[in-house]
Amino acid sequence: MNPIINNDDTVQLQELTQNAYAKKIPLRIFGSDTKSFYGNKIQGHPLCLVNHVGIVDYEPAELVLTARAGTKLREIEALLHSAGQMLAFEPPYFGEEATWGGTVACGFSGPRRPYAGALRDSILGVRMINGKGEQLRFGGKVIKNVAGYDASRLMAGALGTLGILLDISVKVIPRPQLEMTLVLEQTPEEAITYMNTLAGGPVPLSAAAYVDGQVLIRLSGTQAAVQAAAVKISGQEHEPSSSFWQQLKEHSHPFFSTETPLWRLSLLPGSPMLKIPGDWMLDWGGAQRWLKTNEPANLIRDAVQAAGGHATLFRQGELKDQQMKDGENTPVFHPLSKPLASVHEKLKTAFDPEYILNRNQLYT
Amino acid sequence: MSENRNTLSKQFLQFLPDNAVLTHNEDLHPYECDGLSAYRQVPLVVVIPETIEHIVRIVNICRKTNTPIVCRGAGTSVSGGALPLENGVLLSLAKFNRILNIDPVNRLACVQPGVRNLAISQATQSYGLYYAPDPSSQIACSIGGNVAENAGGVHCLKYGLTVHNILQLKIVTIEGELLTLGGSGLDGPGYDLLALLTGSEGMLGIIVEIVVKLLPVPECASVVLAAFDEIEHAGNAVTEIIASGIIPAGLEMMDRHATRAAEEYVHAGYPDNAAAILLCELDGIKEEVSAQISQVKDILLKHRAVQTRIAKDEVERQLLWAGRKGAFPAVVRLAPDYYCMDGTIPRRKLAFVLNRISELSEEYQLAIANVFHAGDGNLHPLILYDANKPGELHRSEELGGKILELCLEVGGTITGEHGVGVEKLNQMCVQFDTLELSQFHAIKHAFDPDELLNPGKAVPSLHRCAELGAMHVHEGKLPFPDIERF
Numbered sequence: 001m002n003p004i005i006n007n008d009d010t011v012q013l014q015e016l017t018q019n020a021y022a023k024k025i026p027l028r029i030f031g032s033d034t035k036s037f038y039g040n041k042i043q044g045h046p047l048c049l050v051n052h053v054g055i056v057d058y059e060p061a062e063l064v065l066t067a068r069a070g071t072k073l074r075e076i077e078a079l080l081h082s083a084g085q086m087l088a089f090e091p092p093y094f095g096e097e098a099t100w101g102g103t104v105a106c107g108f109s110g111p112r113r114p115y116a117g118a119l120r121d122s123i124l125g126v127r128m129i130n131g132k133g134e135q136l137r138f139g140g141k142v143i144k145n146v147a148g149y150d151a152s153r154l155m156a157g158a159l160g161t162l163g164i165l166l167d168i169s170v171k172v173i174p175r176p177q178l179e180m181t182l183v184l185e186q187t188p189e190e191a192i193t194y195m196n197t198l199a200g201g202p203v204p205l206s207a208a209a210y211v212d213g214q215v216l217i218r219l220s221g222t223q224a225a226v227q228a229a230a231v232k233i234s235g236q237e238h239e240p241s242s243s244f245w246q247q248l249k250e251h252s253h254p255f256f257s258t259e260t261p262l263w264r265l266s267l268l269p270g271s272p273m274l275k276i277p278g279d280w281m282l283d284w285g286g287a288q289r290w291l292k293t294n295e296p297a298n299l300i301r302d303a304v305q306a307a308g309g310h311a312t313l314f315r316q317g318e319l320k321d322q323q324m325k326d327g328e329n330t331p332v333f334h335p336l337s338k339p340l341a342s343v344h345e346k347l348k349t350a351f352d353p354e355y356i357l358n359r360n361q362l363y364t
Numbered sequence: 365m366s367e368n369r370n371t372l373s374k375q376f377l378q379f380l381p382d383n384a385v386l387t388h389n390e391d392l393h394p395y396e397c398d399g400l401s402a403y404r405q406v407p408l409v410v411v412i413p414e415t416i417e418h419i420v421r422i423v424n425i426c427r428k429t430n431t432p433i434v435c436r437g438a439g440t441s442v443s444g445g446a447l448p449l450e451n452g453v454l455l456s457l458a459k460f461n462r463i464l465n466i467d468p469v470n471r472l473a474c475v476q477p478g479v480r481n482l483a484i485s486q487a488t489q490s491y492g493l494y495y496a497p498d499p500s501s502q503i504a505c506s507i508g509g510n511v512a513e514n515a516g517g518v519h520c521l522k523y524g525l526t527v528h529n530i531l532q533l534k535i536v537t538i539e540g541e542l543l544t545l546g547g548s549g550l551d552g553p554g555y556d557l558l559a560l561l562t563g564s565e566g567m568l569g570i571i572v573e574i575v576v577k578l579l580p581v582p583e584c585a586s587v588v589l590a591a592f593d594e595i596e597h598a599g600n601a602v603t604e605i606i607a608s609g610i611i612p613a614g615l616e617m618m619d620r621h622a623t624r625a626a627e628e629y630v631h632a633g634y635p636d637n638a639a640a641i642l643l644c645e646l647d648g649i650k651e652e653v654s655a656q657i658s659q660v661k662d663i664l665l666k667h668r669a670v671q672t673r674i675a676k677d678e679v680e681r682q683l684l685w686a687g688r689k690g691a692f693p694a695v696v697r698l699a700p701d702y703y704c705m706d707g708t709i710p711r712r713k714l715a716f717v718l719n720r721i722s723e724l725s726e727e728y729q730l731a732i733a734n735v736f737h738a739g740d741g742n743l744h745p746l747i748l749y750d751a752n753k754p755g756e757l758h759r760s761e762e763l764g765g766k767i768l769e770l771c772l773e774v775g776g777t778i779t780g781e782h783g784v785g786v787e788k789l790n791q792m793c794v795q796f797d798t799l800e801l802s803q804f805h806a807i808k809h810a811f812d813p814d815e816l817l818n819p820g821k822a823v824p825s826l827h828r829c830a831e832l833g834a835m836h837v838h839e840g841k842l843p844f845p846d847i848e849r850f
Contacts, residue, residue, distance in 0.1 A: 059712065061604075061607040061712065062606075062710050114550060141775060144520060149804055149807050200471055221652060222651075225649040225652035228652075284550060339541040346809075
């Protein structure tokens with residue numbers, strides 16, 4: 001493993017932001033642009049984080065890692081791997097060059113999410129620059145910390161609209177001794193019941209998904225625990241265990257190779273299948289559902305909302321939304337209720353009064 | 365004052381029954397403090413609403429009359445989070461005590477904020493499910509207060525804090541709007557306001573409904589007790605257990621004072637001459653637990669544990685925990701009063717911090733018993749004092765402040781799970797600089813521009829910090845040099 005380069009670019013980043021604030025120049029914050037397909041399309045002066053790199057702090061026995069935003073995710077994961085540890089949330093990369101800051105700003109979590117927590121659950125603290133160019137530190141490097149509002153978890157998934165992330169500290173966990181994946185032929189309805197029944201019992205579950213008539217269950221833990229659980233669960237062993245989950249996490253599974261718009265639906269894991277025409281893949285034990293469909297956005301969003309969930313247009317594909325006038329784009333994120341939208345606006349103003357940080361990327 | 369009280373109570377009585385609007389002194393006194401009894405203040409009026417609609421109407425009246433509101437659940441806060449205001453309404457959520465729905469398939473429960481923490485696990489037990497965060501006060505504390513403080517407990521290292529174990533909140537804003545934060549699944553659209561509200565100490569909204577996550581009850585749990593002659597050995601054992609890749613369900617340490625007090629109180633069978641004892645609990649699948657418990661025992665012996673004992677059955681396991689959970693009341697027997705601190709430190713600094721604490725204890729002539737969530741670095745030094753002896757309370761507060769500053773010095777935080785409340789406002793000035801505190805105030809104003817929700821708690825005013833800075837000049841440097849002083 002090559003040593004990770006160390007470079008603190010804070011001063012320059014802060015100067016750029018202060019200048020942008022003074023002149024009200026909107027900024028487009030990015031790292032390696034591996035996830036630029038995500039979110040509403042934006043314009044802005046480029047502010048690149050790839051030179052702000054390095055591991056600030058990592059003591060395996062503390063279970064805490066702090067790294068600069070431009071550090072490559074693969075370098076962080078390799079470092080943790082060498083110490084027998086890993087990120088609990090199994091982050092998707094969507095490109096080899098994915099950075100630490102982009103990972104946190106997008107807030108994506110992989111298949112382990114329902115059983116080991118989301119990205120935001122691992123966040124302990126951040127150092128950041130707000131829209132006024134002020135450098136701020138929130139949270140810390142310890143596992144329990146309730147001093148001040150939890151502004152650091154707020155940054156997870158905020159797409160850089162509240163601050164430019166400089167360093168992010170997370171809790172890490174030990175890597176399991178053994179992982180095993182079991183496959184069973186099932187209908188989607190059977191799979192939903194099955195995945196939720198397993199999750200309600202003492203099983204070392206670390207992923208559960210459904211695609212193409214098959215439910216896949218991953219077990220993780222000590223050798224003793226995984227082998228004991230595998231005996232109690234029916235199904236064929238799928239080898240190697242990691243291949244399917246890697247494809248699911250990175251959207252390299254054949255399901256995702258399409259030009260049809262891809263929707264991400266967040267629902268109660270036990271929700272019955274929604275009656276929206278299209279192709280479905282279920283992850284997170286049913287709580288995250290991928291839908292390929294050409295149906296209009298409002299039909300999808302109404303059905304999801306009626307089931308208590310929300311829908312994100314994850315990839316536009318060749319979306320032709322009849323509901324929208326020419327020149328308008330379908331909003332990527334689920335529209336908020338009026339009072340909730342008003343809180344979002346006020347919070348955005350609290351961090352970024354001139355709206356210079358990734359303006360309109362989350363909500364317009 | 366009394367005129368104000370009358371006008372307000374008249375408005376409240378338009379929709380609340382007589383016994384839900386308290387204005388007489390003898391009725392108000394029970395609300396004058398929470399678990400931090402050194403601070404007391406009788407509120408202007410106490411209201412005890414029963415429905416969300418009542419709360420909305422109360423909020424609307426308070427907003428229009430510019431009357432501050434302090435919410436109170438079970439009143440077990442140990443940082444003064446529910447301390448009333450002289451000119452404010454104390455809003456009791458005692459009647460919001462129902463579990464509205466248990467959904468075993470989706471492993472969640474929808475509860476009202478006044479439901480007791482332990483009552484959730486009791487109600488869901490028959491489904492083989494439970495609510496994981498277990499603050500020591502769990503028999504009494506309410507879930508709404510747990511959310512407001514982001515409460516922890518002894519099982520946090522493995523199962524997380526309150527923020528990791530809730531799925532959705534309904535809050536009433538100061539505008540009188542009912543907002544749902546989070547989704548019905550594992551996330552909601554937009555900013556993670558669920559995380560922001562958790563631990564916000566009642567400053568951003570009034571929590572009126574909570575969806576908690578339920579976990580399957582582990583198949584088995586086992587606990588090992590180890591005694592050490594030196595605190596350092598115990599600290600090293602903790603580090604190695606974690607480094608070996610084991611995440612214990614609980615990993616607790618008590619020093620000599622705390623162990624002796626707990627033993628005399630509970631008779632858990634703790635060795636009475638040890639410098640420190642460790643309790644390490646493992647849970648999960650039987651095969652896993654039995655393999656790990658012997659691995660842990662080996663590590664403990666390697667680090668010179670003078671005695672180890674694995675609980676032979678559930679009765680003994682409960683007894684060993686009873687000593688730990690009873691440590692605070694046990695310490696009460698050592699002195700008339702105690703003052704509980706709540707700093708968190710990186711685990712590797714444990715020995716250094718404990719040695720410094722014992723030096724400070726000598727310097728201030730006040731005994732300190734240490735109870736420590738060793739797994740997650742959360743330290744609870746209990747300063748023993750006698751409030752009837754002039755100056756002792758003041759001295760113990762000053763000593764407490766020093767301990768928190770020590771936690772910051774080693775890279776920790778002033779509060780791991782108890783919250784800032786009114787108690788640690790001065791230390792907030794040390795942990796955060798002017799810009800950071802200003803950002804907190806900006807967040808507050810985004811939700812509550814007129815500062816009517818629990819004002820004066822959790823985040824100190826810049827003036828307070830400036831004044832404090834003027835009193836405590838550190839190494840010749842004046843903190844907050846950019847703030848005007850008077």
